[in-house]
Amino acid sequence: MTYADLQEALRVLGLGERASLTEIKARHRELVKRHHPDAGGSGGDPDMIRRVNAANKVLQEYLAEYRFSFSEEEFYEQNPEERLRRQFMDAALWGKG
Template identity: 70%
Template sequence: MTYKELQLALAVFGLEERASLREIKNRHRELVKRHHPDLGAPADSDEMRKVNAAYRVLLDYLADYRFSFAEEEFYEQNPDEQLRRQFFDDPLWGGKG
């Protein structure tokens, strides 16, 4: 897979640079409902092939992706926890200080 193929798959799905697996699966479901021949789309739908190919590219990318479990990455992904960590003990914010 090339970066260009990954970008094309994101474009087919209409996704930005960051997306969760849940968002990818939900978007796939929406596109299948829109382009599937059994649901009213033309029988020889090239769009359905594009959607399925893009989905395979995205899933292949995610299967090989290495997730970071570093503390900094955790707080970047969970801003509420960052705020809790930053202000939890502050008496001004209700902490015991």
């Protein structure tokens, strides 16, 4: 897999640079349902379903080998409300005071 493959997979699924596993799975389900022949209406788009499934496979393979960061900096990046709580918890107005 190349970085270009990863970017193409994100483009096909309509995802941005950051997406949770839950968001990836939900988007995959949504697109397969939308383009499935049994969905009614347009009769489906088998080519698009193949592209969506291939994109999902690329992302799943990437995630299977991804090394997660459990650093404090990454924790606060993912949980900004905790960063604020930590920053102001000792302030008289907001915290213990």
